[in-house]
Amino acid sequence: xxxxxxxxxxxxxxxxxxxxxxxxxxxxxxxxGCGNAGEGDQMEEGxxxxxxxEKHITEETVRxxxxxxxxxxxxxxxxxxxxxxxxxxxxxxxxxxxxxxTFFNEEGVPSAEQFPEWVxxxxxxxxDAVLLGGDIIDTPSEANLRWLEEQLGRLDMPYLYVNGNxxxxxxxxxxxxxxxxxxxxxxxxxxQDDTAIHTxxxxxxxxxGIDDSPGQVxxxxxxxxxxxxxxxxxxxxxxxxxxxTQSVLGKAREAWSSPVVIGAGNYGGIYPNEDSERFVSLTTxxxxxxxxxxxxxxxxxxxxVIEGERQVLQLVGGAGFQGNAILVHIxxxx
Numbered sequence: 001x002x003x004x005x006x007x008x009x010x011x012x013x014x015x016x017x018x019x020x021x022x023x024x025x026x027x028x029x030x031x032x033g034c035g036n037a038g039e040g041d042q043m044e045e046g047x048x049x050x051x052x053x054e055k056h057i058t059e060e061t062v063r064x065x066x067x068x069x070x071x072x073x074x075x076x077x078x079x080x081x082x083x084x085x086x087x088x089x090x091x092x093x094x095x096x097x098x099x100x101x102t103f104f105n106e107e108g109v110p111s112a113e114q115f116p117e118w119v120x121x122x123x124x125x126x127x128d129a130v131l132l133g134g135d136i137i138d139t140p141s142e143a144n145l146r147w148l149e150e151q152l153g154r155l156d157m158p159y160l161y162v163n164g165n166x167x168x169x170x171x172x173x174x175x176x177x178x179x180x181x182x183x184x185x186x187x188x189x190x191x192q193d194d195t196a197i198h199t200x201x202x203x204x205x206x207x208x209g210i211d212d213s214p215g216q217v218x219x220x221x222x223x224x225x226x227x228x229x230x231x232x233x234x235x236x237x238x239x240x241x242x243x244x245t246q247s248v249l250g251k252a253r254e255a256w257s258s259p260v261v262i263g264a265g266n267y268g269g270i271y272p273n274e275d276s277e278r279f280v281s282l283t284t285x286x287x288x289x290x291x292x293x294x295x296x297x298x299x300x301x302x303x304x305v306i307e308g309e310r311q312v313l314q315l316v317g318g319a320g321f322q323g324n325a326i327l328v329h330i331x332x333x334x
Contacts, residue, residue: 042327044121053107053114055121056324058301060315062292063333064234067204071330074122077133077240077296079103079320080166081112085143092141095171099138103321111321115151118325123156127327129200130155133296133317134164134213134240140183152190160200161190162209164240164297168195175214196220205234205291205330210279212241212262215270217279229282235290242295242316243280244269245304252298260298284308294328301326 044055080103084096103111115136122130137144152159165175168187173179184195191209192198196218200207208228211218228235242248244263252261253268263280265271272280283290286309293306293314301324302316318324 053105053109053117054323055117056318056322057327058318058324059327059329060303061329061331062236062313063331064205064291065333067234067330067332069202069204069332071128071202072125073129073131073207073236073328073330074118074127075131075133075294075315075317075326075328076118076136076320077294077317078135078164078299079111079115080135080138081115081144081147081321082110082138083112083141083143083147085141088141088143091172092139092170095139096141103138105321105323112147114321114323116154118320119151119154123154127157128202129157129207130159131200131207131238131294131328132159132161133238133294134162135166135296136161136164136320138166139170140168140186145186148190158200160198160207160209160238161187162238162240163187163191163195163211163213165213165215167213194220197224199228205236206231207236207238209238212239212276212279215241215259215262216273217262217276219275221279222275225279226282229289232289235288237283237290237293239293239295241270241297242302243283243293243306243314245302245306245314247304248298248302248314248316251300251302255298255300280306280308284310284312286310288312292328294326296320 042057042059044057082096082100082103084100088096105114137148168183169175169179187195196211197220198209206228208225210221242261244261249261249264249267249269259268259270261269262272262276263269282288284306288310290312293312295314296317298316299319301318304314305311306314315326317326
């Protein structure tokens with residue numbers, strides 16, 4: 001997908017965002033979203049049918065060697081939106097009823113009602129792209145997919161979306177071959193018709209979305225991933241399941257009763273298969289152009305480096321259904 005064909009729209013939206021920032025500086029008290037919630041963080045008020053709620057936005061700056069432009073990417077993951085429908089089967093309805101209360105924020109607003117506010121935030125602030133790290137919907141139900149198409153269609157900028165372990169699964173067909181055949185293709189229209197690997201090309205750098213939703217990297221990413229790395233431009237990887245770092249592994253072991261991080265199987269992570277090992281080796285090779293990995297899945301924020309021949313920064317996003325997101329500022333640098 002090309003970034004350039006939507007640049008004019010984004011510049012108009014960015015002008016609105018800049019005007020809003022000026023108003024903030026003038027100190028008008030009636031507006032929200034002007035202050036910081038801490039170093040690198042901001043809080044902005046949103047609204048939904050459930051009432052007002054606060055976005056928790058962590059800001060990160062990443063310097064990519066050789067680029068001359070500046071870009072802002074909104075990274076959102078694990079919203080687990082559920083749109084309940086009278087047309088659902090008895091089995092689907094029972095699952096929705098059981099899981100729906102799980103995905104509310106502190107203010108009691110369900111995730112599906114929060115998401116339109118993220119769309120508004122992206123459009124009004126003129127971000128250059130929205131990166132969706134999986135588990136955006138909780139199941140591939142017909143109602144969820146219709147809602148997803150409607151919401152993403154309202155974005156004024158390109159998006160890149162990778163599968164989580166819930167976007168294409170139901171509990172009764174969780175990671176089965178039958179479930180994969182029936183439900184994974186339903187996500188293809190949102191992923192450039194290839195759920196294994198797809199890209200967002202900014203010219204100066206590339207964002208590569210890969211599928212590791214089963215807890216292993218999909219072998220279908222090869223050889224395309226190698227060909228992208230060989231181009232030599234800076235690369236950002238978008239995934240769902242994080243790769244092992246000391247920090248994320250330690251937090252995940254405390255938060256979850258089962259392995260949820262790829263790597264360090266002896267220490268509570270997921271034992272990587274050959275495709276996952278190959279992917280990590282390429283990503284952290286001495287000549288790798290990968291500068292950043294974005295992931296989700298574990299429902300907490302983390303910042304650490306993936307170790308290899310070179311260290312690669314990995315940012316893990318907190319749960320979107322709790323109002324969390326990361327705003328990544330991309331700029332040039334050594």
